[in-house]
Every structure is written in C-alpha cells, then in structure tokens.
Amino acid sequence: MKNLMIFGMFILTMVFAQFAQAQTADDVVNKYIDALGGKEKLSSLNSVRLSGSMSIQGNDIAITVTKLHMKGMRMDISVMGTENYQIITPGKGVMFMPVQGMASPTDMPEDAVKAAQSQLDVQSALLNYKDKGTAVEFLGAEGNDYKLKVTFKNGISTTYFIGKSDNRLNKSVSKRSINGEEMEIETTYSNYKQVDGFWFAFTVTSSVQGETNYDKIETNVKVDESIFK
Template sequence: MKKYFSLLIALLLINAGVCVQAQTVDKILNSYFENTGGKAKWNKLNSMIMEGKVEAQGQQFPVKMYNQRPNFQRMEMVFQGKTIVQRAYDGKDAWASNPIAGKTVKLPEEQAKELAEDMFEPAYLNYKTKGHKIVLDGKEEIEGTECNKLKLTKKNGDVEYLFFDTESNVLLMQRTTVKQGPSKGTQIDSFMSDYKEVGGLMIPHALTQKMGTNTFTVTMDKITLNSKIDKSLFSFPKKK
C-alpha cells in the first residue's frame, strides 16, 4: 500500500510539474504576442515585403524579400547591377538564379523540402494546433541579457530554441541547425533587434546570423504588411 501511495504521489508531482511548465511557456509566449501587437493581429498577417541591405564579408548588397501564406517566398539581391534570386518557392517548385549560367534553375529536392517546411507563420504561433511541443529549457544569457530558453520540437521532429528576454519577453535569438548539405548539423544563431512598429505589429528591423565563423547582417529600411503580391514572383520562370 505504501508503494502504491508513493507511486501515486510521484505521478501527481510529475503531472503538476508538467502543468506548471506548460503554463509558464504559454505565459511567456502570450506576453510576447501581447507586447508585439496581439495574437489577433499576428493571425491576420498574410504577407510581408522587406527591403534593405545585407552585409557579409565587408560587402553590402541591396536585398528584397517577399513572404506570403502559407509558405511562398522569394529573396533577391542586387549584385553589380543585376537582380539575383537567392531562393524562391511557390508551393511546388523551389528555384534560384544561377549567375554563372545566366539562367534560373530548380533547387535539389532536399533544399526544396526545407523551403516547403519554412512556413510564413512562426512555428511558435498557435503551436499546439500544429502538433508542435514547447518546453521551458532553463535560462541562458544572450549577449549580456538573461533569457528564458524555450525548446520547440516540431511535429516532424525538428528542434529549435527560442530565447526571450526575461524582463520584456521579446524574442532576442533563435537557434537552429543546418539540415542538409556540407554544413549539415552546424548551429545557426539568429539575433533579432531594432524592433519597430509596422501596421500595429512590433517587428525586428535587424537580423544577424552567425554560423560557425561566418556572420552576416540584414538591416531593413522598409517593411510592408498585407499588401497584394503578384504570385508570378514566386513561380519558376517559364521558358520563352
């Protein structure tokens, strides 16, 4: 009988701990959404156009990114006066410019799959309905700021980490890993900063990514929300 009660108490304590952690995770996320415009506005966000510049290895290039629900995307840069599509996805085909060959090419299956899984809506928004799981994984200092570290496990098994400022609950960093190619398994730290209000939402206007010894920074000069985007921008160009 004593064993039974001991086991029962242990199970109750475990369940209580899980419930408290779930409440803490939801509290952090709800506070973040409230501080950045509210869940209702985030749920109504259907498209985003970002214009700015990317800086890498001492060079700077104009950049423009188009994103639209559910996972349409296009990123283009201007290099030596020419527009180069770094990547694009229209829900079916993933493609990019090949400057050397002077034409556009479809990307390998692995890269296409990765772009297909790169959804417009953040994984941590409505994460439960998507089948994802998020747990509190302690605290960690990010560039001098104490952060709550959340571990997000997606429905497909992919794992990423989110770091929210413990005081403001603003997202400061996202940690992922390269999923394919020669750099597979390499950690990528994406730092978000310079939050500004756009259409009622607080959106970071600076993103710095660190992968191994490589670092590049994207600075946004203009962000447009919910504007109509011509779907042909995402589509693989037809041969003329």
C-alpha cells in the first residue's frame, strides 16, 4: 500500500510538472509576442524590407533583405562591384554569388534551405506556434534569460534566449551542417527600435556571418513576388 501511494504521488508530480512546464513555456512566449507589438499588431504584418550593411573581416557590405510573409525572402548583397543574391521560398533556395565566381544561379543545399525557412514568417515564428506545427519546450533560465527550445515543423531546432526583464530575443543558438561539417551557430540580437508599432533588432551578430547593422526597416511594403523566382 505504501509503495502504491508513493507511485501515485510520483505520477501526480509528473503530471503537475508537465503542466507547469507547458504553462511556463506559453507564458514566456506570450510575453515575447507582446514585446514585439502584440498578437493583433503582428498579425497585420505582411512584408518587411531591411536595409543596412554587413561587416565581414573588417569590410562593410551593403545588403537589402526583402520578405513577403510565408512566400519568400530575398537578400541582395552588393560587394566588390558585383550584385549577388540569395532567395528562400517554402519550396527551395537559390543563390547567385558572382563574387565567389558563380556564373549562374545555383540551388542551395537542402539543409541550408530548411534552416532559413523559419525566417519566412515575418509575423514571428512563435506567433500561434502550435497552429504551425512548431513545438516549444521551456528549458529553464540561464543568467538574465529564459531558454526555449523551438522545434519547427521541418525538424529544425533552435534555442531561444529571451530576456527576463524586457521579454525580447537576445540570442539564438542552433546547430547547422556547413560544408559537411556540423557547427554551432550563435546569433545575438540588440539595438531594438520601434517601427510602425513593431519592434525590430537593428543589430544582428552571427558567429558565422559577422555583424549586420540595419539603418532602415520598412513594414508592409509592396513586394513583387517575381523577385523570388
């Protein structure tokens, strides 16, 4: 009887722990969404254009990123007198980098495309995440951040570090296969500013791509879908 009671208490503890974990994850997500502008506001965002420069090995490279919600993302890169681009859509990825000697557009590796597809969601990948087939697990706290393991429908996982005080995304960590080698990629987000009622990180620093500083972000701009073809 004693063992049965202990077993029963163990089961109850597990149930309550899982419930508390789910509630904690959703609580962090909800506060994060509110910090970006709120559900209703984010749902009105259909497109975004970010203009700025990327610093790689001491060189500043002009970039423009154009996104149309869940349809396409295009990054235009001007460097050393060449015009380069990368395109991501729900179905594929294409890159044309003449600065690297490419003579014609080339399909991007499947792993790279899958890793980038979450960025097609301009409204936030965590907005109504359950409806999108995304799983979110609360991993506790680390320093001044809460940690969330976010697993997207395509199987890609990323750990989000969301600030306890401001509920903004401070860092993301993920593992990616680059040139056949698995690497951990750390990206930090800072210099948040409000644009048309939405909050954006104007500085994004990647352990792979270096630092990107945006000087202009436009929302709900008209986007011709042909730029993704």
